[in-house]
Every structure is written in structure tokens, then in C-alpha cells.
Amino acid sequence: MTLDQIRTFLAVTRLGGVRRAATHLNISQPAVSNRLLALEDSLGVILFDRDRGGVDLTQEGIKLLPYAEILMQTVDQIRTEVVPSDNLSAILRIGVIETIAESWLAEFLPKFYRLYPNVTVEVTVDISVNLREQLMDRSLDLALLMGPLSDYKVENHNLPAFDVGWFKKKGTPDPDLATTAVITFHKQSRPFQEIQSFMTEKLGSGVRLFPTSSLSTGFEMVASGVGVGAFPRRNILEERMKDRVEIFDAGWTPSPINITASYLRENKHGLVTRAVDCFLEIAGSAS
Amino acid sequence: MTLDQIRTFLAVTRLGGVRRAATHLNISQPAVSNRLLALEDSLGVILFDRDRGGVDLTQEGIKLLPYAEILMQTVDQIRTEVVPSDNLSAILRIGVIETIAESWLAEFLPKFYRLYPNVTVEVTVDISVNLREQLMDRSLDLALLMGPLSDYKVENHNLPAFDVGWFKKKGTPDPDLATTAVITFHKQSRPFQEIQSFMTEKLGSGVRLFPTSSLSTGFEMVASGVGVGAFPRRNILEERMKDRVEIFDAGWTPSPINITASYLRENKHGLVTRAVDCFLEIAGSAS
DNA sequence: AGAGGTTACGGGCAGCGTAAGGATC
């Protein structure tokens, strides 16, 4: 039994397949297969049913699972608590929504890099639903998104919310929402749905809502007079665009955007929580 | 970081030296040294001070220690709880005092072997003080001796006590302890000391006490009329010798011999506890 | 046929043991 075998065993069970585990571990697929066979051999136990295409844990495999988790958890703890932060080398894959990418991320990266100069941070910017999916299939270690994620496997940490404000082209009169195009977040986002239901209820079905998955595009559209926008305030974009757009009061604003730092419980004792702490500090002092 | 490295790290810290660890692990001494260096390299941390001849844990090494223990403990648990007992292969080194060797051991060995056919049991018979020492320096995994051992590292399980009886040569009249040679356990044993202090107190300093580290020799001596003996009853020897020796009442008998199954806490989750369970069953049903 | 997993095989490298080389008491 080796730690590599245990790590591989866990990857295969969590990702549900040899092939996927191989991708995740950056090794060839036969290598994964061999590690499993070697582990089974060293324990003298069959861990997987391979009958019906794919792999299913046997009873023995299920027995091994909790111990395997303890082992890898302990290894993670050693990496974060014994190894000095400045020579811990690892890859940390963080996914953020655009709002975060343009606010805390700029402060986070150098701060985190000072603490862990040998950790490579890979940042993915995407909408919350996609981040959630990537988190669940382990393509991400940590996601900062519109949360919380309700899944027993996920641990959520609340970060300060973002207020949403109405933006219009600078110098134009206050528009009427009922007759103006409204540009806002992506269709699958909570704010979009909140705005949509509010507006169809209050203003009838004639409203024109333009979702965009890019905040900067959204601001651009507002600045060029396509319509008004409902976007987070306290954003770098707000600062950058303040010559071309301005806030106005539309009588109603969507609820603030709740941000959570979310990660899988299985990573609770690893580097991920350090990154969360770092975000919490930044967000706390910035608010 | 590998499990071999962690195991080696623990052996070195527990046994207090590279050389001793090498012996314990059945590998060459440079191999141990290399594993330590490799571990230090992979963690990016110096674990040992090598300055003043020998090795001392550094602050970092002390930090690693509890995690290393969790790792090896978990590995032990996997070996006992996931691996089916009939293909667990291991070596279990048991030390017993002669009294045990001649009573429960005969029943223990085949029973344990049926449960764990691939475990090699190495039995050492010695007096309690030596067994204690061998347990502490890890030459034994389990010791059945006159316990308990009061050491925070040791876990003791009580087994049924052995009553002590006075034996004399068959057919001779009841002797007077004050004028007869008394043959009993080894000098460093608790019964010897109890008898010695009782007899010098009650009968003056003229008593003749003959300690022996061999029960059968002791019985032999009694049978040939050298003196009387204070030995455990319910012993195979008692049965075997019943034509030549017999019990008599000397008006006082030493306290029963307390037997404990003792092992190091660090092995609590391994095979050792299974062996203890097995002994407990045997001793329980035999009494 | 395609997706999933295992077997076969050659090559590189990690890790062992033997032997020699410092340190420290």
C-alpha cells in the first residue's frame, strides 16, 4: 500500500471512473488501472466491480473509503501545517464570477503569492452555475460565486455581499424601466431571475431584458445608450466607467449579491481553507 | 512523501537513532538515512538535528510527529479492519513469562493461527522485567507478564490472576518454612519480593530463598526434596508433576500473580489488540 | 463502433546495499 495508490483509489471513487481519475491525476489511464490492481493485491481484496462497464465500489471498497479519506486528509494537513508556506508547491484552481475577478481578485493574488510563492494559482472566470459544476467534478478547488451551494459535500463561507445599483448613460435623464432595455447578469444568475420576475410582475410582459455574461460588455452597452444596467456597485468597473455612466434611483433595486467561497468538504484540511482565509481578510478590510 | 518515509521517520524518533531504526525495519542503515533525507526534501523542512552525534527532533519534526502517528495508525487500521484476516501477513512478536507459556499459550497459538494463518507469531519466554524492556524498545509487540506496567505509553489489559500455592515433595510431612529452603520465582519478580519481605519479617533473617528463572527447574528441585516451592497453581506443570509433588498449607500464601497483556499505545489499532482479544477469550473460558 | 477498462512490453529512475567518508564524544 502506498499513498499514491490511496490517492488514486480516492480519485477513482470520487470521479467515478479510471479514465477521469487519470485525467485528474495527470497520468496515463493504464497507470491508474495498475495502481488499483496493485492496491487490491497488497490488501488481498477486490475493491471494484468491473462487470458492467465502469467501476463500482465493492463492500470491501466501501470499508476502505473512510480510512483512505483520513489518510489523504492527514497528508493535506501535513502539507499546510508542517511544510512552511514559502516552499509549499502546489496548484490551486480557483473559479470566480466576473464581479469577483474585478474586485478582490486583484488584491488576493499578490497577497496569496507572497504567502505561498510556490503555489500556482489557476483562475477561471465563469458564471456561477458553471463554477458550481466545475467544483463538483473537481476541476476547481475553490469557487467564489453567488452562493451558497446547497450540497452536503460543499462547505460555504459567506463573504460580504455586493449591492446592486442601476446604471445609465451619463448625462441622460432618468429612464423609465418599463420602456428601456435592461442589461444585467447572465440568464442563469439569481439577480437576473429576480429582476425578471419583478419586472414582469410590476411592468407587464413587455420588458426588454438583455442578459450578458460579461460585466464589461454590459457597462459598455449602458455607456453607449443601449439601455440601463443593473450591476454590482463598488466595482472597479464602476470606477473606470464613471465618466460615461452614472447611478440612478429606479425606485427599486434587486437584493444584494450574496457571495460565498465554496469548496468540497474533502479539501477542508488543505490549502483551500488558507485561500478562503485570505479572501475573508481582503473582503473584510475592503468593506 | 511516502508511507515508507513516514514509517521510517516514526521508527527513528521512537527508537532514538538511525541505526536502531534500520535494525527494526530490516533495511540497511544508509537506506534509513536516505529516507529521512528524502522526506525532509519533500517537505522542505529539516526534521532532525544531527549536530551532537545521534539525531534529535527539531521543532518542525515535533510538528510532524502527531500527523505521522495518525498516518501509521490509519494504515494499521486498514490492515486489521479492511484486509480479511486470512490473508493478512505480518509478524507478531509476543513475549510471555513462563507461567503463561505453560498455560494459555498452547491454546492461543493454534486459535490465533486459525484466524490469521499468514501471521507469523514469534514467542519469547523471559522474566517480566526483561519482557518489559523488550516491549519498551520495540523488540516485542505484546507482552504477557506480571503487570501492570505503569508507563503512559503502555496499555494494560488484565487477565485472570494465578493463585500461588506451596508445593512440597510428595509424601513428606508439612515442613516449617523457617527451616526449609524456599524455591520460587526470579529475584526481580514481585512474588519473590513479597515472599522475601514476609519471611524475613515473620521468620527472621535465617530463611533460605532460592530464586529460579525456570519453573520446571523449580518443580524439579521441590520434587527432589531440596525445599518447598511457591509456584502458580492451575499450571500444566502442577498436573505433570502431581505424582512427585503436592500442595500443602503453610498458613500464608503470597498474593495471586496478576497477569496483564501489555502493549504500546502506538499499536492500539493494529493486530496486537486482536491477539489480546484472543488471549482474553481463552483465559476467560479457562478460568 | 465507441466508451471503458486490462494486458503486454520496453525504458527510465527511484531506492536498495556495499563501501568509504566525515563528525562528535
Next chain:
DNA sequence: GATCCTTACGCTGCCCGTAACCTCT
């Protein structure tokens, strides 16, 4: 000088990746 640990070095064997093979849907 004795004891203890590290460095040097040749060698074995494990484990990886490529490629071919099997087996269910």
C-alpha cells in the same frame, strides 16, 4: 578510537507510458 550518520556508486526492480486487446452498451 568508537560510535553514529552521511556520501558515493553500481545495480535491481518498480512503475510509467505507448500500444494492443478485451468487453459491455
